Amino acid sequence: MELDTGSLAIFVGFAAADRVQAVLDAAGHGDLRFSHGYVFQHLIEGAPTIGELAESLGVTQQAASKAVTELDGLGYTERFSDPLDARVRRVRLTDRGSEAVEIARRARTELERDLAERLGPQRLAAARTALEELLDELGGADAVRRRNVRPPR
Template identity: 65%
Template sequence: MPVEPRDLDLGTLALFVGSAAASAVQEELAAQGFTGLRVSHGYVFQHLVEEPRTIGELAVRMEVTQQAASKVVAELEGLEYVERVPDPRDARIRRVRLTGRGREAVAAARRARAAQEDRLAERGGRERVEACRALLAELLAELGGAGAVRRREVRPPR
């Protein structure tokens, strides 16, 4: 049974839609063999997509302690999504980078989100999906969140 649109404010509705969409993508990834991933891991992956980072850099970008960053990296290492490698300029420094499996998981998540959006467009029409996207992007900018998205510095909700 659908939710009555006026029962929820726009921010809460967008949060719930995003959460449901992320859970569906997570299930799709697990079905493809990318197990152990949580939505929170995406907040780490966003910082590693473009280049490897040190634990300290990750901690600063994620606004967590180095211990917290190290813990999630160790977890992702155990799942073989990331690895620590020597810095090419200074072998004493270790950088965290996505493994081939990590990059495959990112690509699979992108495909799953695209397929999800295609299903929504089939149901409600591409124009409505694009209008919804445009409105949400405007609201994100209005609320000051667009810069973090562009810089790949989105933090998990607190």
């Protein structure tokens, strides 16, 4: 297979995401898309305003609002008044949203176990180390650590 490193890494990520999506589908979360994860990452540990979310995602407020409106309609997010200023509206995960996050986390853990069994723990660890070093070398590690990965343009 003659792929450059970046394309190969993306395709591996897509294949892993498909495995996780299959688990989410089976658990009743088939309405989630890969792109929803970019929004979820900002709601796991916080409750931003639409403006804050838009800035973090590098999109317009209209685009962020559209994504949240879709997730609201699916029952994954909800908007609420800021307790310190009722004029400010914030976004957070609902119980359904938090459940989807936990299911996806468990699916990724299971996938790691499966890969370790198939490839061997040392080979998988070496692959992970190489990918982590590449991510750092290309300047993406900090965004991952801060849960601030932006969608590709």
